[in-house]
Amino acid sequence: MISLKNKDIISILDVTKEEILYILDISKRMEEEGSSEILNGKVLANLFFEPSTRTRISFETAMKRLGGQVVGFDELGTTSTVKGESLRDSVKIIEGYCDIIVLRHFLEGASRLTADSVTIPVINAGDGASQHPTQTFVDLYTIKKVKGELENLSIGFLGDLKYGRTAHSLAYAMSNFGAEMYFISPPSLRIPKDYLEELESRNVTYHEVESLNEVSSKLDILYCTRIQKERFSDPVEYEKVRGIYKLSKPVMDELDVKEDLKILHPLPRVDEMDESLDDTSYAVYFQQAHSGIPVRETLLATVLGAIQ
Amino acid sequence: MKKYEVSAIKEGTVIDQIASRSTFKVANILNIQDIDQVVLIGYNLSSKKLGKKGIIKIEGKLLTQEEVNKISLISPDATVNIIKGSEVVEKFKVAIPDSIEEFLKCFNPNCVSNHQDIQSRFYVINKNPIRIRCHYCERHMGEDDIELV
Numbered sequence: 001m002i003s004l005k006n007k008d009i010i011s012i013l014d015v016t017k018e019e020i021l022y023i024l025d026i027s028k029r030m031e032e033e034g035s036s037e038i039l040n041g042k043v044l045a046n047l048f049f050e051p052s053t054r055t056r057i058s059f060e061t062a063m064k065r066l067g068g069q070v071v072g073f074d075e076l077g078t079t080s081t082v083k084g085e086s087l088r089d090s091v092k093i094i095e096g097y098c099d100i101i102v103l104r105h106f107l108e109g110a111s112r113l114t115a116d117s118v119t120i121p122v123i124n125a126g127d128g129a130s131q132h133p134t135q136t137f138v139d140l141y142t143i144k145k146v147k148g149e150l151e152n153l154s155i156g157f158l159g160d161l162k163y164g165r166t167a168h169s170l171a172y173a174m175s176n177f178g179a180e181m182y183f184i185s186p187p188s189l190r191i192p193k194d195y196l197e198e199l200e201s202r203n204v205t206y207h208e209v210e211s212l213n214e215v216s217s218k219l220d221i222l223y224c225t226r227i228q229k230e231r232f233s234d235p236v237e238y239e240k241v242r243g244i245y246k247l248s249k250p251v252m253d254e255l256d257v258k259e260d261l262k263i264l265h266p267l268p269r270v271d272e273m274d275e276s277l278d279d280t281s282y283a284v285y286f287q288q289a290h291s292g293i294p295v296r297e298t299l300l301a302t303v304l305g306a307i308q
Numbered sequence: 309m310k311k312y313e314v315s316a317i318k319e320g321t322v323i324d325q326i327a328s329r330s331t332f333k334v335a336n337i338l339n340i341q342d343i344d345q346v347v348l349i350g351y352n353l354s355s356k357k358l359g360k361k362g363i364i365k366i367e368g369k370l371l372t373q374e375e376v377n378k379i380s381l382i383s384p385d386a387t388v389n390i391i392k393g394s395e396v397v398e399k400f401k402v403a404i405p406d407s408i409e410e411f412l413k414c415f416n417p418n419c420v421s422n423h424q425d426i427q428s429r430f431y432v433i434n435k436n437p438i439r440i441r442c443h444y445c446e447r448h449m450g451e452d453d454i455e456l457v
Contacts, residue, residue, distance in 0.1 A: 011446060086424055109420040109444025128418050130445050194448035197439065 005305035008115040031294035039068035045098035046072030062296035136169040164225035248274035331362025419445040
């Protein structure tokens with residue numbers, strides 16, 4: 001029997017295929033059943049050392065819809081970190097005030113350090129360019145919902161595959177389901193070797209290409225990512241790749257694609273997807289964004305032991 | 309015939325089959341500059357197994373486990389010979405451990421282990437060629453990325 005009670009959700013590498021399917025099943029139930037009081041009396045500490053409106057609000061909403069309370073902060077300037085306090089000390093103190101920690105941090109591995117430092121469950125809400133596992137569960141939930149299954153899909157990852165942590169996490173997760181993967185990016189934003197090594201060790205068939213046209217007809221899912229200006233130290237390098245891929249209805253009309261292709265994007269978008277795409281049958285990214293609530297409700301409720 | 313003092317040692321350790329290009333890195337690991345007894349370093353010697361190899365002989369020293377672990381990461385074929393009374397009394401090949409704590413630095417400048425006062429921690433995911441994964445940021449390092457501390 002699967003139980004996620006007290007499990008830290010830090011990296012998709014820590015989660016088994018069975019646990020993924022379990023989380024997706026409960027998420028479906030959460031979406032169908034709506035609000036409840038199963039987390040009444042529980043307190044979530046939302047510790048956002050790096051700003052993220054969407055993820056923070058969706059965790060807050062999820063916790064409140066299940067009857068729980070939320071404390072926390074969303075900017076570094078209000079924390080003891082600016083006084084020189086170590087992350088370990090900060091979270092060990094906050095642990096005494098709450099039942100679960102959700103953490104976003106600008107340093108890679110900060111969530112793992114937090115989980116190692118406290119005894120209550122920790123959920124990684126994104127650390128640096130590393131993992132963002134809860135977004136991955138949202139992506140998986142959306143894919144399962146729109147395609148009916150996760151097995152043996154062809155999935156294209158488009159855009160910033162170097163810094164795009166959501167693409168990295170999703171690729172790892174989809175490796176459990178026999179996916180064939182197409183990594184579509186300019187040479188300077190190719191997926192790092194680390195991730196390809198991990199995929200190779202899981203016997204994933206993958207292809208690296210620069211042009212979407214080369215592979216569009218093969219795809220069941222196209223996962224777009226934003227080219228993240230904030231990850232570039234050199235603005236000249238950013239300008240070289242900015243706007244390199246622009247999806248729109250006219251572009252899709254010209255492309256050879258499967259009729260039931262679905263396009264996902266973790267949002268926010270900049271100029272990689274035109275609004276004209278929104279009303280096409282391909283676009284499921286707003287549905288994807290809304291799935292953040294039932295999925296995060298599920299993660300909070302299962303690691304807190306409210307659902308066994 | 310003159311007998312060279314450095315040709316053999318009586319009591320100490322011989323590290324043999326060192327990948328030639330790693331010879332001086334091994335010498336650094338062993339802090340040979342602080343050793344006041346006889347030290348012999350051979351470099352680019354011919355080797356059937358490696359083509360070219362390095363060898364280091366140190367009088368009066370036994371390696372610590374940490375030193376053996378460090379050597380295994382940069383020269384996984386190295387062998388350690390313990391010498392007593394001019395005889396080899398024990399010989400073993402260095403073995404790469406499954407996990408490594410403390411003496412490695414993560415090469416990712418944005419890894420939390422490089423910004424907080426914590427012990428680094430790594431898992432060996434492949435031994436030949438060496439690939440290790442950081443416990444914190446999960447980035448992979450190869451032989452060229454390894455920085456011993």
